[in-house]
Amino acid sequence: MNSMLSSLGFGIVTASILLPAAVGFTLQFSATGVLNIAFGAQMTFAAYIAFICTQAGMSIWLALVLGAVFGAVFSALLNRFLLARFAKRGTTFFGMVVVTIALALLIEYLVEIIWGTMSVNYQMTGTGVVHLGAMSFTHSQLVVMAIGLGIAVATHSLLKYTRIGKAIRAVASNTDLARSSGVPAQRITDIAWLISGLMGGAAGVMLGISLSSVSYTMGDTFLIEIIAAAVLGGVGQVYGAMLGALAIGVLLEESAIVLGGAYAPISAFAVLILVLLVRPTGIMAGAAEAKGIA
Amino acid sequence: MAYYLLTLAVYVVVGVIACWGLNLQFGDTGVLNFAYILFVAAGAYTASILSLGHPNSSSYQHYFWGAHMPWPIPWLAAAVVGGLLGLLVGLLVLRRLRGDYQAMVLLVVSIMGSYIVSADPGFLNGGVGLALIPQPFKGVLHLSQVGYEVFYLALALLAAAVVFEVVRRIHISPLGRVLRAVRENEAAAAAVGHNVAAVKLLVMVIGGAIAALAGAIEVQFIAAWAPAGWDYTETFGLFAAVIVGGRGNLGGVALGALLVQGLFLEGTVLLPNIGNPALIGAIQWMSLGALILIFLYFRPQGVLPERRRTYSSDITTRRNRMAALPAALTRRSARG
Known part of the structure; x- marks a missing residue:
């Protein structure tokens, strides 16, 4: 039971990284109808940009910001x-x-x-551990979790309370209608890709921090978990992606404890397929169908 | 050199067979099977355990079951297993999911497959993979190395001829027309009474069998098979071949397989050795990506595009009548 609880902690950390990635991935889809398989590779690229920054003597958190900005641009x-x-x-x-x-x-x-097949490490200082019941987190893991939560809140407020967010939602649900209502659709699409790139970049660096290593296949491997989270939530559904990220993140780590590490991804993906058999368009089905993309 | 060229020829024939199967799914029917390499792998593993013989507990490699079967059986059994896997995956994925979800879930299925094989060392020797897979008639024929390569190439060409005849007949048959109708407009195909899910399931089964046969031919030639060799990115290499050659055109697809699989992925071995092998691999994959982008931008229909089909004259007359319609309408309104 104790190990279940402590792996719940790992699950939340994984979910905090998965969340910005899955939201970014799904935002690109809802704004432009593009399922971007290159999303994982873009994450990796941003993680290496952050690595250059740490090599230049910057702190890891400044490097994270720069990596995210690179991802956005x-x-x-x-x-x-x-x-x-x-x-x-x-x-x-x-x-x-x-x-x-x-x-x-x-x-x-x-x-x-550019960087070779060998993985690289971020130089980080101060790795104290905080205990929360059976769960324990390093300081950097706590910051990663805070960033994940912050991005969830920021996305929600952006989409709900700002004009840009409203325009993004308008473009996502019906591009032609939005354009004829005076929404500058192309600029809004650019902004949506900027935001999703920002999230992907941040997620890439966060993944590097959490794995404590960065390799060229990192994002590509993680992409499958992103896709699982996004598909579970319903492709194009931002809140669905958040839920999906939490579910897949916790599931991955819990099944690693119950079934052993090698079987963890298998069980997570098996759950994804089973859920889709019951709800073929994800747990937050709705708007994506109205768009009639398939 | 002759030995090397023969090896390359067998690879190309395997690639052509695999691409024809993929073309049936992607080119003709529009099913985006991102798990295609999984079917190739299934065929390769089936042919391996059916020729390796009973697993020996003292051996360095472990697999759950095995037999020692004479030649055509491993290949045929591989095709059957590939077809069954196509049925299973198709029933799971194709029935209820929308097109984009299907593609994503198939990608996930492909990766799950390689995780499953890697996770259990007792199933198909895990991540290390199977090795020393016997080659058909190798012990009986007593040929020189080059001689045996020629013999194997002939076997592979025989299989390719059979596959060609199957896909060609499907392509020109009324079924082929239904496949293209599903590709062009699923809703319209369903509206005129075709069972879209059943059609897609059928191409999953046939395409899966062809992929598995390609895998069987490949594995009995190279005599080894491991998860690293059927990474999901390999599927994209096959897609690239179909796109470059010309989806929907069997000759075009074969040409694409020759170009991409042959010259591109294997032929670079002929180049002088510059730098480390990892660099050459990276450049190969990057050029593959660039090639796909260039073709999709400038020539999305491929080198040899799908032939435009013209059917019997009654359609042409109907089209002429349709073209005359606006003129008739304006005449009438002018009069009224």
Whole structure:
């Protein structure tokens, strides 16, 4: 029982990293209808940018901010200069998936060429441990959790209470209607990619901090968990992605205790497939269907 | 050199067979099977355990069951297992899920497959994989190494001919027309009375069997098989071949497999050795990504595009009548 509780702690840490990633992934989908397979590779790239920053003597938290900003700019540029152009040429939904796959290969192996196949570590100081009942967290894990929670709250307030958030939701639910109502759809799409890139970048660095190592396949491996969280929540559903992140994060760590580490991902994905058999469009089904993307 | 070229030829034939199966799913029907390499792997493992013989507890490799079967049986059994796996995965994924969810879940299924095999060392020797898989008629024929390669290439070409005939017949048959209808517009295909889920399930089974056959041919040639060799990114290499060659065109797909699988992924071995092998691998994958992007941007239909089909004359006359319609309408309104 004690080990179950302590792994719940790990699960919450994993969920805090999964949350910004899954929200970013799903936001790109709802704003532009692109399932971005390159999302994991973009995370990895941002994590390495943060690594350069720590090498230059910056603190890890400043590096996290810079990594996230890099992720945001990179993501917006990718959308503007690559994906939007493909969309303009009439590339189909599945065509776009293949485009992002190609992009993922390009980014991942570019990272490998620059930084090599050996993993690198962030230089971190001050790794005190805080005990909360059976759960114990390092200081950096606590900060990671706080950032995850902060991003959840920030996303909620952005989408709910700001004009930009309202515009993003409008574009997500019906792009043509939003455009004819005077919403500058292209700029809003750019902003959505900027925000999702910011979240992806932050998640990449947070993953590096939590694993205490960064490797070129890191984001790619994590992508499956992101997809699981996003699909579980209902693709394109921001709040669903948050719930999905929590569920997948806790499930991964709990099943590692119950079944052993090697079987943890299998059980998490098996749960995903079982849930989808009962609810084929995720636990927060609704708006994505109205959009009629498939 | 002859030995090397023959090896490359077998790889290309395997790639062509695998790409034809993928084209049936992706090119003809529009099913985005991101778990395709899983079916190749299933075929490879089936052919392996059916030729390795009973597992020996003192051996360094462990697998749950095995037998020592003569040649065509491992290949045929592989195709059957691939088809059954297609049925299973198809029933699980294709029936209720929307297209984009299907693609994502298939990707997850592919990775689950490799986790399952890696997690249990007693199942199919875990992450280390199976090795020393016997080659068909190797002990009986007493051929030189090159001679045996020629023989194996002939076997592979025989299988390729059978697969070609199967996919060609499906392609030109009324069924092929239904597949393309599902690809172009699922709702319309369903509206005219086709069972879209059943059609997709059918191509999962047939495509799965073809993929598994390709895996069986490959594994009995290279004599080893491990999870690292069927990483989910391998599926994307096959997709690249189909896109570059021309989805929906069997000749185009074969050309794509020759270009991407042959020259591109294997042919770089012929290049002079620059730097470390990891760098060459990275450059290969990056060029593969660039190649896909360039083709999807400038020539999304591929090198040899799908042929535009024209059907019997009654459709043309109907089209002419439709074209005449607006003119007739304006005439009428002018009169009225």
